[in-house]
Amino acid sequence: VNENNGRMAWVAEVNAIREHQDKQAFARLFSHFAPRVKGFLVRGGAAPDQAEEIAQDVMATMWRKAHLFDPARASVSTWIFTIARNRQIDIIRRARRPEPEDLPWGPEAEPDQEEQVALQQDTERLGKAIAELPDKQRELVEKAYFGELTHAQIAEETGLPLGTIKSRIRLALDRLRHAMR
Amino acid sequence: MKDIKHHLTNSLLMGYAAGTLPEAFNLVVATHISLCDECRAQLAEFEAVGGEVMMRTDAMAMNADALDIALAALTDSPEEVQIKAERAGIFPTPLADYVGGDVEAVRWRRVGGGVKQMILPTDSGATVRLLHIPAGASVPDHGHRGLELTLVLQGAFKDETDRFGTGDIEVANEELDHTPVAEDGLDCICLAATDAPLKFNSFLPRLAQPFVKI
Ligand SMILES: [Zn+2]
Ligand SMILES: [Zn+2]
Numbered sequence: 001v002n003e004n005n006g007r008m009a010w011v012a013e014v015n016a017i018r019e020h021q022d023k024q025a026f027a028r029l030f031s032h033f034a035p036r037v038k039g040f041l042v043r044g045g046a047a048p049d050q051a052e053e054i055a056q057d058v059m060a061t062m063w064r065k066a067h068l069f070d071p072a073r074a075s076v077s078t079w080i081f082t083i084a085r086n087r088q089i090d091i092i093r094r095a096r097r098p099e100p101e102d103l104p105w106g107p108e109a110e111p112d113q114e115e116q117v118a119l120q121q122d123t124e125r126l127g128k129a130i131a132e133l134p135d136k137q138r139e140l141v142e143k144a145y146f147g148e149l150t151h152a153q154i155a156e157e158t159g160l161p162l163g164t165i166k167s168r169i170r171l172a173l174d175r176l177r178h179a180m181r
Numbered sequence: 182m183k184d185i186k187h188h189l190t191n192s193l194l195m196g197y198a199a200g201t202l203p204e205a206f207n208l209v210v211a212t213h214i215s216l217c218d219e220c221r222a223q224l225a226e227f228e229a230v231g232g233e234v235m236m237r238t239d240a241m242a243m244n245a246d247a248l249d250i251a252l253a254a255l256t257d258s259p260e261e262v263q264i265k266a267e268r269a270g271i272f273p274t275p276l277a278d279y280v281g282g283d284v285e286a287v288r289w290r291r292v293g294g295g296v297k298q299m300i301l302p303t304d305s306g307a308t309v310r311l312l313h314i315p316a317g318a319s320v321p322d323h324g325h326r327g328l329e330l331t332l333v334l335q336g337a338f339k340d341e342t343d344r345f346g347t348g349d350i351e352v353a354n355e356e357l358d359h360t361p362v363a364e365d366g367l368d369c370i371c372l373a374a375t376d377a378p379l380k381f382n383s384f385l386p387r388l389a390q391p392f393v394k395i
């Protein structure tokens with residue numbers, strides 16, 4: 001329960017940025033996430049200076065895009081990961097990153113509190129499930145995200161575990177589609 | 182789209198989430214996901230795995246002045262929310278961005294047999310092209326040296342494995358030899374990416390291969 005409160009607390013910090021440009025909330029998110037983004041990028045092969053620069057950039061993007069964050073569809077760690085990944089492709093690989101079309105989304109599609117809590121709990125469970133994997137399997141998953149496995153190598157690893165949060169995300173998508181009718 | 186039967190594989194979704202696929206495959210994946218909530222939900226799951234992997238990785242201290250620099254750079258005006266208009270054409274946004282518009286903006290080139298193509302510019306790991314196959318026409322019999330993704334945007338085609346309708350994606354590899362045939366009715370328009378040249382089984386397409394870069 002406590003760890004899940006932790007996740008909802010990060011959601012509250014992002015909300016504080018969205019609603020009143022709260023710089024203290026930003027500072028707390030920065031202290032927690034920036035060193036993790038930097039560590040992740042360096043583990044994936046980036047030079048420390050470049051990783052520092054990208055981590056800065058990721059946190060600035062998070063500030064500018066706080067109003068686009070939907071806690072019924074992603075936890076803060078997932079969201080920050082996707083921002084970091086896109087900047088990494090942009091800056092390190094110098095390639096374009098085609099993104100799926102956004103779902104229609106306006107301020108009237110207010111996320112439901114219960115769905116948010118459920119999604120955050122599910123992500124928490126997913127994190128635990130990864131931590132508890134046998135070493136060899138967990139290392140494979142990590143390698144895939146550090147860019148050390150090609151697509152063909154991922155395809156060969158039939159035992160790569162999948163998460164359990166699919167149904168909730170599906171629900172959140174249905175709600176969004178509905179809000180547009 | 183509700184009637185999509187053929188989806189992305191988990192390995193493609195994981196590779197896309199991890200950001201390790203070539204740009205050409207990313208474009209096909211992003212275009213399919215734009216049409217398919219099933220795969221969109223699956224992708225969100227693989228991104229959540231990425232987030233958890235990131236959080237498990239050893240943190241690395243930022244420079245002493247990092248937070249001050251970040252705070253000083255914050256601006257008061259958040260990015261504008263852009264409310265999406267309903268899509269008018271047949272190309273989802275990521276594809277329309279590469280083409281520079283919808284199907285009428287495509288600069289087709291003939292490749293023989295009535296088939297037309299336009300190669301889209303991407304980085305070098307793989308190539309991606311739009312294909313226009315007249316109703317009833319076929320792509321010559323071929324095998325694959327690597328991975329081939331074919332996403333249907335209009336019409337439908339059939340091959341030795343199944344029927345692929347609008348929104349469906351066929352994932353072919355070294356093990357498949359096929360002759361895709363466009364169904365009668367609407368001409369078939371596909372987005373196709375490969376990371377290795379195809380193996381044509383007859384002489385004439387082989388002859389043309391260097392010129393059409395398939
Ligand atoms: Zn799909
Ligand atoms: Zn093929």
